[in-house]
Amino acid sequence: MANVLVNAPKTAKKGEIVEIKALIMHVMETGYRPGTNGRIIPRNIIGDFTATWNGREIFRMKMSPAIAANPFVSFAAIASESGTIAFRWSGDEGFVAEHQVSITVT
Amino acid sequence: MTGLRLAAVLLAVFAASFALAQGDPRRSGYREMGPALQKMQDDDAANPAMLFVQAGAAAWAEKAAAGKSCADCHGDATASMKGVAARYPAFSAEAGKPIDLEGRINLCRTTHQQAEALAPESDGLLALSAYVALQSRGQPIAPPDDARLSNLRAEGAELYKRRQGQLNLSCANCHDDHAGRKLAGATIPQGHPTGYPIYRLEWQALGSLKRRLRNCVIGMRAEPWSYDAADYLALESFLMQRAKGMAMDAPGVRP
Numbered sequence: 001m002a003n004v005l006v007n008a009p010k011t012a013k014k015g016e017i018v019e020i021k022a023l024i025m026h027v028m029e030t031g032y033r034p035g036t037n038g039r040i041i042p043r044n045i046i047g048d049f050t051a052t053w054n055g056r057e058i059f060r061m062k063m064s065p066a067i068a069a070n071p072f073v074s075f076a077a078i079a080s081e082s083g084t085i086a087f088r089w090s091g092d093e094g095f096v097a098e099h100q101v102s103i104t105v106t
Numbered sequence: 107m108t109g110l111r112l113a114a115v116l117l118a119v120f121a122a123s124f125a126l127a128q129g130d131p132r133r134s135g136y137r138e139m140g141p142a143l144q145k146m147q148d149d150d151a152a153n154p155a156m157l158f159v160q161a162g163a164a165a166w167a168e169k170a171a172a173g174k175s176c177a178d179c180h181g182d183a184t185a186s187m188k189g190v191a192a193r194y195p196a197f198s199a200e201a202g203k204p205i206d207l208e209g210r211i212n213l214c215r216t217t218h219q220q221a222e223a224l225a226p227e228s229d230g231l232l233a234l235s236a237y238v239a240l241q242s243r244g245q246p247i248a249p250p251d252d253a254r255l256s257n258l259r260a261e262g263a264e265l266y267k268r269r270q271g272q273l274n275l276s277c278a279n280c281h282d283d284h285a286g287r288k289l290a291g292a293t294i295p296q297g298h299p300t301g302y303p304i305y306r307l308e309w310q311a312l313g314s315l316k317r318r319l320r321n322c323v324i325g326m327r328a329e330p331w332s333y334d335a336a337d338y339l340a341l342e343s344f345l346m347q348r349a350k351g352m353a354m355d356a357p358g359v360r361p
Contacts, residue, residue: 003161007151021151025161028310069310070154 002026002097006087011104012079020051020059021074022087024097030065046091049073054083063091079105135295136355138286147301147359155236155305155357158229158312162237165230170219176234179218187241189248192354195343197254204258206342207235208314226333232312236303239356246353247300249346262344265337271328277341280322292361297322298349299342301358308361315342318360 003025012018024046031043043065051059058077077085086100136144150156166176166183180186194207201213211234212223224231249255266277280289281297288294302315309317316338320330331337 003157005151005156005160021149023151023154023157025154025157068307070157072152072154074152 002089002095004087004089004097004099006099006101008085008101008103010102011106014079014081014105016079017076018079018103019074019076020085021072022049022051022099023070023072024089025070026089026091026095028063028065028067028069028071032065042092044092044095046071046089046095048088048090050088051075051077052086052088053077054081055086058085079103081105130351132298132349132352133286133296134298134300134349134352134355135360136301136358138293138295139359139361143307143359143361147355153305153357153359155303155312155359158233158236158303158305159240159357161229162233162235165234166237170215170221172220174219176214179214183237183241187238189242189245191235191239191242191356192245193248193250195255195258195339195346196250197252204255204339204343206315206339207238208316209339211235211238227314227317229312232303232314235314236312236357239303239354242354243356244353246351247346247349249343249350255343258340258343259347261336262340262342262347265341266344271323271326273327275326277322297345298352299345300349300352301355301360303356304358304360306360312357315345 005023007021009018026046027044028046029041029044031040031045033041035041045065045067046063049059049061049063049071050057059075061073063071082103082105084100084102087098089095089097136147139147146152163183169175169178177183191207194210195204196210197203198205198210198213200217201209205213208226208231211231215221216223224234269276269279277297280294284294285296286294299315302318303312304318305312306318316333319338319341323330
């Protein structure tokens with residue numbers, strides 16, 4: 001299982017703007033670097049990151065080789081209803097990581 | 107509050123801030139960083155080292171092949187490991203010699219868990235040392251008052267002042283004589299080991315104090331010692347003594 005750290009408030013008022021932070025362990029190997037044997041190390045990056053709130057997409061990001069290892073993403077969302085915020089990272093070499101948190105909106 | 111008491115309080119506040127301004131000229135690497143990096147370190151949701159801490163916490167509870175986990179003997183790390191990283195390197199009676207925190211963790215693995223030692227700079231060792239070091243956050247660096255460490259510290263002090271490498275520089279040339287000034291784009295810190303292991307942006311990874319020292323030795327165009335060389339232990343012991351009383355900020359972020 002991938003190593004993920006997600007930080008989102010557990011409760012929010014309806015209509016409030018909440019900050020969501022997501023950090024994931026990943027090498028983000030660019031595909032441009034030669035290894036110790038002189039050969040190019042194959043690209044191995046996360047390509048897509050998405051977040052959904054009760055199944056509805058609230059954030060999407062395309063990642064590129066210029067993004068450093070262990071990418072950190074922070075974004076804002078409007079708290080509309082109680083439920084689940086789900087995160088998904090996917091990329092090269094069949095990489096998939098999923099994580100979810102619940103939030104109560106009053 | 108009477109006028110007299112107010113005056114006394116004001117005097118106390120003044121005295122405290124005066125001591126802060128006048129007293130200790132030592133500055134941690136944290137204080138040399140810009141606000142963006144300081145924020146990154148301070149926010150546990152943004153500090154990438156916390157990914158390793160999370161892995162370390164899981165490893166702490168994991169049973170070794172021989173059946174015991176770190177937690178089985180040491181219990182809750184937030185209590186049992188508090189302040190521990192702040193007093194290493196220390197003399198180990200079990201090993202019969204001084205060891206650093208990584209050495210202590212590996213000693214527990216080999217003698218108490220009948221497991222293999224974790225390789226230097228391996229994710230597994232870094233994760234456990236980050237998890238243990240986190241428990242000393244905010245604690246003053248407290249090198250043991252132990253005569254068995256004196257020789258090692260003296261060796262470290264000597265190494266620190268010795269010119270070496272093609273550039274013929276000593277550690278002191280940069281970290282004492284030119285601290286606070288620029289070396290290319292980087293601010294030269296005083297070189298205090300308050301934040302280890304650190305997440306260094308240049309490495310895009312977590313690394314130990316040894317790795318940091320290796321980088322400086324390579325920067326001096328000297329031959330870096332292998333990870334098990336006693337020279338690192340001597341420098342680590344000296345640097346911890348030099349930073350005695352400074353607050354730990356592990357796991358740190360550094361440029």
